[in-house]
Every structure is written in C-alpha cells, then in structure tokens.
Amino acid sequence: MTLLRFVSALLAAGCLAACAAGSGESAAPSSVASSAPSSAASVEKTPEDIARQRVPQEQRAKAASLLVVGVDNYDDALWKLQQGVGGIFITSWANPELLSTEGRNIVALRREIGRPFSVSIDFEGGRVQRHAGIIGPRLSPREMAATMSPEQVENYARELGNSLRWYGVTVDFAPVLDVDAHGLEVVGDRAFSRDPVVAGDYGAAFARGLRAANITPVFKHFPGHGQASGDTHHELAVTPPVGSVVEHDLPPYATALPEVDGSVMVGHMVVPGLGDGHTPSSLDPAVYELLRSGDYPGGRPFDGVVYTDDLTGMRAITDRYTLPQAVVAAVRAGADQPLFSSGGALVAAIDAVDAAVTAGEIPAARLDAAAYRVQLQLLQTGS
Numbered sequence: 001m002t003l004l005r006f007v008s009a010l011l012a013a014g015c016l017a018a019c020a021a022g023s024g025e026s027a028a029p030s031s032v033a034s035s036a037p038s039s040a041a042s043v044e045k046t047p048e049d050i051a052r053q054r055v056p057q058e059q060r061a062k063a064a065s066l067l068v069v070g071v072d073n074y075d076d077a078l079w080k081l082q083q084g085v086g087g088i089f090i091t092s093w094a095n096p097e098l099l100s101t102e103g104r105n106i107v108a109l110r111r112e113i114g115r116p117f118s119v120s121i122d123f124e125g126g127r128v129q130r131h132a133g134i135i136g137p138r139l140s141p142r143e144m145a146a147t148m149s150p151e152q153v154e155n156y157a158r159e160l161g162n163s164l165r166w167y168g169v170t171v172d173f174a175p176v177l178d179v180d181a182h183g184l185e186v187v188g189d190r191a192f193s194r195d196p197v198v199a200g201d202y203g204a205a206f207a208r209g210l211r212a213a214n215i216t217p218v219f220k221h222f223p224g225h226g227q228a229s230g231d232t233h234h235e236l237a238v239t240p241p242v243g244s245v246v247e248h249d250l251p252p253y254a255t256a257l258p259e260v261d262g263s264v265m266v267g268h269m270v271v272p273g274l275g276d277g278h279t280p281s282s283l284d285p286a287v288y289e290l291l292r293s294g295d296y297p298g299g300r301p302f303d304g305v306v307y308t309d310d311l312t313g314m315r316a317i318t319d320r321y322t323l324p325q326a327v328v329a330a331v332r333a334g335a336d337q338p339l340f341s342s343g344g345a346l347v348a349a350i351d352a353v354d355a356a357v358t359a360g361e362i363p364a365a366r367l368d369a370a371a372y373r374v375q376l377q378l379l380q381t382g383s
Helices: 003-013 047-054 059-065 074-082 106-113 141-147 150-166 196-212 242-248 251-256 285-293 323-333 346-358 364-381
Strands: 068-071 087-090 118-121 123-125 216-222 263-266 306-308
Touching: 059 346, 059 364, 068 074, 074 087, 074 106, 118 364, 123 141, 123 150, 141 150, 141 196, 150 196, 196 216, 196 251, 216 251, 263 285, 285 323, 323 346, 323 364, 346 364
Parallel strands: 068 087, 087 118, 216 263, 263 306
Antiparallel strands: none
16 A cells, blocks of 8 residues: 555545554664564454555644654653654763663663654764764764775674664664765764765765664755755755756765665755755755655665754754744655754644644644654664
8 A cells, every 4th residue: 555545535435543562672783683574364454554554643742743753761751752753862961871781771661651663872983872872882984985895884783783772772873874075073073975966876885784683764954954154053054056956966865765674864955946046955844855755866765754954953944933833844744853952942842743634734644644654763773
C-alpha cells in the first residue's frame, strides 16, 4: 500500500486503532532481529498494515508523536515521553546515566513507557560526537575520507552503530552530506570532502554501516550548508542562488538517498530562488517539495522521515519564531519530525499543532502522513 493510498484510507475511516503497545525490549547490539514476521498469521500483515495500526487515534496524540525533544536526565525524559512525544534526543548535557547499562537508563524508560519511541543522538565523529567517553571516540568525517576507503568507513560506522544500539540509541543524526566549499567553520572537517562526488560516496558508506547495525542514519543538512554565508547557530545564513546549490550541494543526496534507507534533516539556510527567498529551509514548503520530488540532477523521490534541524538551539530560528510557531510552520511545510533540544514549551508546541490542524492551517492529511512515516520507522527499527 502506498503512502497516498494509506492516507486516503485513513481519512475515509476517520482514524484508525490506537498505538500498539511497545514490547519494552532492552537495547541490543546490531544483531537485533529484523521486523520480519515469525508466524503464518503475521505473514499476511505488511509493515504498512502494522504501522497503520500504530498511528495514534486522537489528533493531539498524533501531533505529539511527531516531536523529537532533547532530554536532560531520566525524569525529564520520562515526563516528555508521558506527554506523547515520538522520540527523545540525547543532548550533550544529558545525564550519562541514560546511556548506562543498568539503572535509570533507556531500557528502564522503555519498560516504564510501554510504547515505541526513538532515541537519537548527534554522533558524526570528530567535533560532533556526544558522550564519546561512553560510546567511544571516532575520527572526523574528513579524517575518515583521508585515511580509509569507503568500505573501511562502512565497517567503521557499523562498529559505531553497534555501540550506539547497545546503549539504546536508534537514530544517529549523521552522516553530514554538506560539501565543504570554502572552509566555513561550522562545516569544515564535519564534511567528508570538498568534492561532491567523494562526499556522496563516503556519506553513503557511513550510512550503510549504521543501517547494518539497525541504526537509522539521518543525512544532513539538506539542501546543503557548505556554501552558506554563516553559521545558523548564530545567524540566518544564506546560500548562493539555487542553481549553485543544485550543482554543488545536492549531488551527495543523489548518490546516497537511493542507496541507503535513511532519513533526512533539513537545515535552516535560506536558498535564493527556492521558496520565498527569506524563510529558513526547515520552514519552507519549496525545500520539502524539492526533497520529496527528487527534482534535481540524479535525484529520486524521497518518502522517508524528514527531520528539522534544532528549532530551539539555533538563532536562525529563535530570533524570529517562538517554539510553537516554528513547530507549526515546520509541520505545515512538510517536516515529519520537528526537533528541538530544549523542551520548555513542549506542551504549548503540541497544543499549537493540534490547534493548527483543527483550524485547517495544517491539513489533516499532512498530519496523518507524518504520523504514518514516524510509526513505520519505529516499526522498522524495533524501537
């Protein structure tokens, strides 16, 4: 069943069954079994059928299920999950006990919550590797590409994925597919290369390794930060005109997306000639349409989960929008999972999405499609 047919059926039925309860299974290394059915009765159900059953029944619950929020510690994570969020993000300041192998950790959270949810982290290697003291440090992407073949990088990433999975992580916000154009500090050695072809080959290899360990890779930062005017953590950055972005920044996506079953993170850059020319990409419908359609050289339509970059930790967003405003704009534009590292306005953000759907500002079909993708990804990763 295609996503379009699923959404049509969902709308015709009014809605479907409540989320299936999670198994509360413990975190496991990459040897975790796939979601393949094990009985004759279950063979008749496709992943789409099962995911459809997991889509929350109530509109507000659907809205909550889209959100991925940063957590500080066990109690903070527990409260946010009790509000219905679809995933938690292990921030750099999170209490390391969440990644311990016993006690108040992710396994205990899964047991207490009793439903599927994702656990994500920023672990690229080099400058961006959260809780490396627990998970183990890795080389930067630039160092990987300079010292390893793509096959070696794939094995290196598989080992990383094994470690992430062991500690309960299911989603890694990596690899970076940005192409280092002119030494922008925020990109730099986080990029595999200044060559778009090399960046795509090594990014795909890293993603294959994560996927082999049953970790969902997240390619970032679409449509490309390498040529931007500045760092979106500190300011609203602008790329060159869209033609230059298509030529220089999108080739790695044309290589990696068809090859690896992963997700995509949309950055906060403004792309002249794409959309209205002043809205950050993460809130711009034209950017999501470009990604979904694959309408760029070598591109293919993309129907996986799409995240935003952090909506609370970056001034490209926070200087212009409140968190509820940003979350509503992101979902309306096409994001499936708005991401924010600090969740002080979590309830307000859920309420805002709920209200926007009721008012018709966000079409109900848009909410249904996002909730479906989120639930399907949870099913596929055994979260």
